[in-house]
Amino acid sequence: MAEAAGLSTGGAGLDTKPDDEHFVDKHQSELIKRVSNVEPILDELLHQNVIQQESYDEIKTLSTAEEKMRELISGPLKSSGVQGKDIFYEILIENQPLLIQDLKRMDAEAQMVNTPEGRSTSDQKVAGSNPGSPGAELSSMSNYP
Known part of the structure; x- marks a missing residue:
């Protein structure tokens, strides 16, 4: 089991480091603002014994x-x-699939922006398009077959 090995599958279904933030924690403010129909979620949480009747x-x-x-x-x-x-995350996927997709998309976009590997090829061309910059020759040569 991944958790026993010190890994968590987190809400995203991917192995993550134990110190990575859970999807629910990461998106707490968006979930509070954007989940509109809470009752079916509460019903399922009660049914699965995540929350007690009093709560x-x-x-x-x-x-x-x-x-x-x-x-x-x-x-x-x-x-x-x-x-x-x-x-709770699995219940959200069932009850609020579009919201979860949107939050995952936002995560993916943020990851692309925050990693060097996330630079697009157009960003790389811009970086080498200055005629005096190293790689400018490569940039201009790439326009030929």
Whole structure:
């Protein structure tokens, strides 16, 4: 099992270092703002014993989706650890697939911007397009067959 080996599959389904932030923690503010239908998520969390009936009842009395998500994430999910967050993530995939896709896309874009390997070929051409810069000859030669 990956967790036993010191690795976590995190919410993204990829092996990550133990100190990597969980998907739910990383996107906490977006989840609070953007999850609009909290009740089916609460129902499933209760069904899978991630939250207790008392927490379920308390969260359901809150008036807005933001308040419900804030209480859920800062209370029962925080105390349920990685396993509870993993279950919550799977429930989000089922109930809010477009939101999860959007957050994953944002992660991928941020990773591309923050890594040297993420530079596109057009960025590399721009870097070598100055006539006096090293590689300018290569840049101009690449226009020929």
